Amino acid sequence: xxxxxxxxxxxxxxxxxxxxxxxxxxxxxxxxxxxxxxxxxxxxxxxxxxxxxxxxxxxxxxxxxxxxxxxxxxxxxxxxxxxxxxxxxxxxxxxxxxxxxxxxxxxxxxxxxxxxxxxxxxxxxxxxxxxxxxxxxxxxxxxxxxxxxxxxxxxxxxxxxxxxxxxxxxxxxxxxxxxxxxxxxxxxxxxxxxxxxxxxxxxxxxxxxxxxxxxxxxxxxxxxxxxxxxxxxxxxxxxxxxxxxxxxxxxxxxxxxxxxxxxxxxxxxxxxxxxxxxxxxxxxxxxxxxxxxxxxxxxxxxxxxxxxxxxxxxxxxxxxxxxxxxxxxxxxxxxxxxxxxxxxxxxxxxxxxxxxxxxxxxxxxxxxxxxxxxxxxxxxxxxxxxxxxxxxxxxxxxxxxxxxxxxxxxxxxxxxxxxxxxxxxxxxxxxxxxxxxxxxxxxxxxxxxxxxxxxxxxxxxxxxxxxxxxxxxxxxxxxxxxxxxxxxxxxxxxxxxxxxxxxxxxxxxxxxxxxxxxxxxxxxxxxxxxxxxxxxxxxxxxxxxxxxxxxxxxxxxxxxxxxxxxxxxxxxxxxxxxxxxxxxxxxxxxxxxxxxxxxxxxxxxxxxxxxxxxxxxxxxxxxxxxxxxxxxxxxxxxxxxxxxxxxxxxxxx
Numbered sequence: 155x156x157x158x159x160x161x162x163x164x165x166x167x168x169x170x171x172x173x174x175x176x177x178x179x180x181x182x183x184x185x186x187x188x189x190x191x192x193x194x195x196x197x198x199x200x201x202x203x204x205x206x207x208x209x210x211x212x213x214x215x216x217x218x219x220x221x222x223x224x225x226x227x228x229x230x231x232x233x234x235x236x237x238x239x240x241x242x243x244x245x246x247x248x249x250x251x252x253x254x255x256x257x258x259x260x261x262x263x264x265x266x267x268x269x270x271x272x273x274x275x276x277x278x279x280x281x282x283x284x285x286x287x288x289x290x291x292x293x294x295x296x297x298x299x300x301x302x303x304x305x306x307x308x309x310x311x312x313x314x315x316x317x318x319x320x321x322x323x324x325x326x327x328x329x330x331x332x333x334x335x336x337x338x339x340x341x342x343x344x345x346x347x348x349x350x351x352x353x354x355x356x357x358x359x360x361x362x363x364x365x366x367x368x369x370x371x372x373x374x375x376x377x378x379x380x381x382x383x384x385x386x387x388x389x390x391x392x393x394x395x396x397x398x399x400x401x402x403x404x405x406x407x408x409x410x411x412x413x414x415x416x417x418x419x420x421x422x423x424x425x426x427x428x429x430x431x432x433x434x435x436x437x438x439x440x441x442x443x444x445x446x447x448x449x450x451x452x453x454x455x456x457x458x459x460x461x462x463x464x465x466x467x468x469x470x471x472x473x474x475x476x477x478x479x480x481x482x483x484x485x486x487x488x489x490x491x492x493x494x495x496x497x498x499x500x501x502x503x504x505x506x507x508x509x510x511x512x513x514x515x516x517x518x519x520x521x522x523x524x525x526x527x528x529x530x531x532x533x534x535x536x537x538x539x540x541x542x543x544x545x546x547x548x549x550x551x552x553x554x555x556x557x558x559x560x561x562x563x564x565x566x567x568x569x570x571x572x573x574x575x576x577x578x579x580x581x582x583x584x585x586x587x588x589x590x591x592x593x594x595x596x597x598x599x600x601x602x603x604x605x606x607x608x609x610x611x612x613x614x615x616x617x618x619x620x621x622x623x624x625x626x627x628x629x630x631x632x633x634x635x636x637x638x639x640x641x642x643x644x645x646x647x648x649x650x651x652x653x654x655x656x657x658x659x660x661x662x663x664x665x666x667x668x669x670x671x672x673x674x675x676x677x678x679x680x681x682x683x684x685x686x687x688x689x690x691x692x693x694x695x696x697x698x699x700x701x702x703x704x705x706x707x708x709x710x711x712x713x714x715x716x717x718x719x720x721x722x723x724x725x726x727x728x729x730x731x732x733x734x735x736x737x738x739x740x741x742x743x744x745x746x747x748x749x750x751x752x753x754x755x756x757x758x759x760x761x762x763x764x765x766x767x768x769x770x771x772x773x774x775x776x777x778x779x780x781x782x783x784x785x786x787x788x789x790x791x792x793x794x795x796x797x798x799x800x801x802x803x804x805x806x807x
Contacts, residue, residue: 178190178191179191180192182789183774183785183786183789185775186774186775186776186786187772187773187774187775187785187786187789188771188772188773188774188775189770189771189772189789189793190759190770190771190772190773191769191770191771192770192771192772192793192796193796195789195792195793195796196796199792199795199796200792202603203599203788203791203792203795204539205539205540205541206539206541206595206596206598206599206791207539207784207787207788207791208537208539208540209512209536209537209538209539209541209595210228210229210230210512210536210537210538211228211229211507211512211513211514211536211593212226212227212228212237212239212246212512212513212514212515212534212536213226213227213491213492213505213513213514213515214226214492214494214503214504214505214515214516214533215227215236215259215492216259216260216261216268216494216503217261217494217496217497217501217503218238218261218266218287219261219264219265219266219497220497221496221497221498221500221501222240223238223239223240223241224238224239224503224515224517224533225237225238225239225259225261225268225287226238226239226246226515226533226534227255227256227259228246228534228536229784230248231784232253232783232784232785233252233253233254233255233782233783233784234255234256234782235248235249235250235251235252235255235256236248236249236250236256236259236268236270236285236287237249238287239515239533239534241533242517242531242532242533243532243533243534243535244533246534249285249287249290250270250285250290250292251290252272254272254273254274254275254782255272255782256270256271256272257270257271257272257273257280257303258270258271258303258304258305259271260305260306260307260314261307262307262311262333263307263308263309263310263311263452263497264310264311264497265311266286266287266288267284267285267286267287267333268284268285268287269282269283269284269285269295269305269307269314269333270282270283270285271283271302271303271305273778275745275746275775275776275777275778276744276746276747276776276777276778276779276780276782277746277748277778278301278700278748278749278778278779279299279300279301279748280301280302280303281294281295281296281297281298281302282294282295282296282302282303282305282316283295284333293336294336295331295333295336295339296318296320296336296339297320299320300318300319300320300323301318301319301702302316302317302318302319302320303316303317303318303352304316304317304352304353306353306354306355306356306363307356308356308360309356309358309360309452310360312332312333313330313331313332313333313338314330314331314333315328315329315330315342315353315356315363316328316329316330316331316353317329317350317351317352317353319702320339320341321341321344323701323702324348324700324701324702325344325345325348325702326345326349326350326351326352326702327341327343327344327345327351328341328342328343328345328351328352328353328363328365328379329341329342330342330381342363342379342381342384343365343379343384343386347705348701348702348704348705348706349367349368349369349705349706350366350367350368350369350706351365351366351367351368352365352366352368353365353366354366354376354400354401354402354403355401355402355403355404355411357404357408358404358408359408360381361380361381361382362378362379362380362381363378363379363381364376364377364378364379364401364402364403364404364411365377365378365379365386365401366400366401368400368706369706369709370706370709370710371398371586371617371624372396372397372398372416372621372624372625373396373397373398373709374391374398374399374400375388375390375391375392375393375399376388376389376390376391376399376400376401376411376413377389378429389401389411389427389429390411390413390415390427391417397415397416397417398414398415398416398417398422398621399413399414399415399417400413400414400415401413402414402448402450403448403450403454403457404454405426405454405474406453406454406455406474406475409428409429409430410426410427410428410429410430411426411427411429412424412425412426412448412450412457412474413425413426413427414445414448415436416621418436419436419439420620420621420622421442421443421444421445421620421621422444422445422446423436423437423438423439423441423445424436424437424438424445424448424459424472425437425438426477435477437472437477437479438459438461438479441461443461443462443463443464443618444461444462444617444618444620445459445460445461445462446460446461446462446618447459447460447467447490447491447493448460448493449493449494449495449502450474450495451495451499452495452497452498452499453499454474455473455474455475455499455524456471456472456473456474456495456499456520456524457471457472457474457524458470458471458472458493458495458502459472459479460490460491460493462588462590462618464551464563464618465551465563465565465588465589465590465591465612465618466487466488466489466590466591467485467488467489467490467491468481468482468485469481469482469485469490469504470482471520471524471525471526471527472524472525473523473524473525474524475524478525479525480525482518482527482530484527484530485506485530486506486508487508488506488507488508488509488511488591488592489506489507489508489590489591489592490504490505490506491504491505491513492504492505499520500519500520500521501517501518501519501520502517502518502520502527503515503516503517503518504516504517504518507592507593508591508592508593509546509547509548509549509567509591509592509593509594510543510544510546510593511543511593512536512538512593512595513593514532514533514534514535514536515532515533515534516530516531516532516533517530517531517533518530518531519531538595539595541595541598545602546598547567547568547569547597547598547601547608548567549565549566549567549591549610550565550566550567550568551563551564551565551591552564552565552566552609554641554642554644554645555641555645556614556637556638556641557634557637557638557640557641558634560614560626562611562612562613562614562638562641562642563611563612563619564589564609564610564611564612564642565589565590565591565609565610566607566608566609567597567598567601567607567608567609567610568601568607568608568651569601569605569607571650571651574650574651574652574653575605575606575607575651575652575653576604576605576606576607576653576656576657576658576681576802576803577606577607577608577609577646577652577653577654577656577657577658578600578604578606578607578608578609578657578658578659578660578798579608579609579610579611579639579642579657579658579659579660579672580597580608580609580610580659580660580661580665581610581611581613581639581659581660581661581665581668581669581672582610582612582616582661582664582665583661583662583663583664583665583666584615584616584617584663584664584665585613585615585616585627585635585664585710586615586616586617586624586710587616587617587664588612588616588617588618589610589611589612589616590618596791597610599791599795600798603795604795604798604799604802606798606802607651607652609642609646611638611639611642613627613635613638613639613668614626614627614634614635614638615627615628615635628710628712629711629712629719630712630719630722632711632712632722632723632726633671633726635668636668636671636672636675639659639668639671639672639675639676640675640676643657643676643679654679655681656681656802656803657679657680657681658680658681658682658683658684658798658801658802659672659673659680659682659683659684660683660684660686660794661684661685661686661688662686662687662688662742662780663686663687663688663689663749663750663779663780664688664689665686665688666685666686666687666688666689666750667688667689667690667692667728668688669683669684669685669686669688670683670685670688670689670690670728670729670735670739670758671726671728673728673735673737673739674728674731674734674735675734677734677735677736677737678736680737681737681738681801681802681803682737682738682739682740682797682798682801682802683737683738683739683740684739684740684742684794684797685739685740685741685742685755685758686742686743686780687742687743687744687747687749687750687754687755687779687780688741688750688754688755688758689750689754690727690728690729690754690755690757690758691723691724691727691728691729691730691754691757691758692711692712692714692723692724692726692727693714693720693723693724693727694729694753694754694757695707695750695751695754696708696711696714696723697714698751698753698754699748699749699750699751700748700749703748703749711723728758729757729758729761732758732761732762732765732767733765735762735765735767736767738767738768738769738770738797738801739762739767739768739769739770740769740770740771740772740793740794740797741755741758741759741769741770741771741772742755742772742773742781742790743755743756743771743772743773743774744773744774744777744778744779744780744781745773745774745775745776745777746775746776746777746778747777747778747779748778748779749778749779750779752773755771755773759771770793770797772789772790772793774786
């Protein structure tokens with residue numbers, strides 16, 4: 155910490171050398187990024203952050219038909235694209251070349267073609283394309299206007315089911331298409347309401363589809379759709395009863411299904427239902443954590459699932475016949491995702507990341523016995539910009555007591571304590587999400603450059619701690635989660651290694667609301683606040699968010715059409731309490747955001763300005779719910795550092 159004593163002077167000199175022009179508004183990146191009240195970024199910050207901004211990742215996207223090669227996504231330009239890797243540690247060959255990042259992807263069974271999704275400018279109006287990975291040619295399959303997602307191939311590879319708003323622009327219907335004939339697209343299930351409907355699995359004969367109806371994170375039902383008759387039968391959950399039941403896959407006999415449910419426990423469990431007898435067997439009764447991932451082999455003899463154990467992932471193998479499972483012990487500590495078997499069922503691909511490694515692709519060799527495995531091989535080795543990851547601060551799982559004596563979990567990242575460190579509280583979105591100990595060069599940048607400690611709390615309403623915990627912030631309980639931040643500030647005051655007089659908050663989406671609410675309630679205890687695509691008024695947010703997701707959000711936040719709820723939402727909305735805010739605020743937004751409309755940021759910036767508050771504003775005209783383009787992310791990260799250095803007391807203008 156002694157080096158930091160020189161930092162204010164050095165940064166001040168750097169800033170002066172760059173020129174202290176303070177334009178009220180300017181643009182960057184060919185006019186696509188609007189900066190208001192934001193000073194020019196000093197060259198010293200740009201050069202110092204360069205290595206942090208050149209970190210790549212390589213998440214697993216699937217096997218080739220042979221199973222000997224893999225597909226990944228990584229970025230060598232402005233956005234992530236599909237690449238093929240021929241061998242572990244081998245070169246990455248780029249096979250898509252678009253100005254927008256690739257979304258989901260799925261290889262055609264018994265074929266080479268890849269169906270993938272992509273939007274334009276962050277609108278989330280995803281279209282489905284067909285890629286020939288050999289020559290790179292692509293074909294647009296959907297209408298170019300509606301929102302489409304989740305292409306799920308039939309086992310024969312002749313057609314796929316997918317979700318689309320094509321019918322009326324708002325309903326999440328299910329469609330089916332022959333990939334060789336886009337005009338063959340037909341509606342096979344019409345959504346009766348504003349909830350989410352999507353395909354989960356095809357039966358082996360192609361006559362039935364397992365359908366998921368997602369109502370909320372604690373309420374979901376599953377149906378089986380008969381393709382010929384277009385009739386659906388509910389198989390998991392019950393009408394009028396709230397429980398989460400997510401259908402995953404048919405078993406080998408086609409007479410049963412695997413699913414995730416919270417009907418029998420506070421946590422999400424893996425279960426099996428016999429469709430003939432209707433008998434349900436809970437398979438993971440002995441595991442007191444959420445099952446949060448699942449994959450099944452092509453022959454349906456093997457399966458795998460992941461468990462979220464206090465934020466960390468554990469991997470299990472499942473014998474689908476005996477229903478026995480075993481834990482894979484050789485997996486490094488971290489987060490596991492995007493699991494997929496190869497065609498032959500002797501390999502399992504997955505993505506793994508931890509605090510010292512970005513998302514990388516791995517392959518686990520499997521034995522004939524579904525519960526046995528061989529070597530785990532790392533296939534990708536992404537560049538980390540020259541950073542020394544061995545110096546990265548390791549996350550420490552902590553907890554603090556809140557106003558109702560509840561224990562709130564959090565991850566603390568900090569260097570060895572010499573002097574009290576400034577604190578950055580990073581609040582996740584959702585709110586049905588969870589801060590987990592993943593790789594974050596941004597967190598490590600704050601620690602290295604600012605000498606800060608970073609705390610990522612999982613306040614009430616966070617995922618991963620059971621359905622009771624999830625519901626503690628619903629409706630009229632909304633501000634209880636904000637009170638958890640107040641309790642965290644109390645905890646910080648008691649820590650000798652943390653400087654309670656230099657605390658900043660940052661968060662995106664719902665986390666952006668939490669930032670603004672913290673500024674409303676605790677301005678006297680904060681030095682800076684950074685709101686990224688955040689909700690500033692719940693009523694205007696619910697009225698203006700895209701139609702296809704409005705009902706889903708009403709379940710969580712409350713129905714603004716109800717007079718009592720509307721009055722409550724207005725009373726707690728930060729934009730209606732601007733006079734209580736005294737802390738400087740940086741607001742970041744994407745113009746095309748379909749989730750939290752740009753008007754949420756515009757109105758809070760206007761209110762702050764009209765009330766004489768300090769506010770910086772950044773709006774990217776070619777982005778949506780967060781920045782996906784490197785050129786925009788770079789300036790955003792530089793601005794965050796400049797903002798924190800100024801208002802956490804490092805830099806004098």
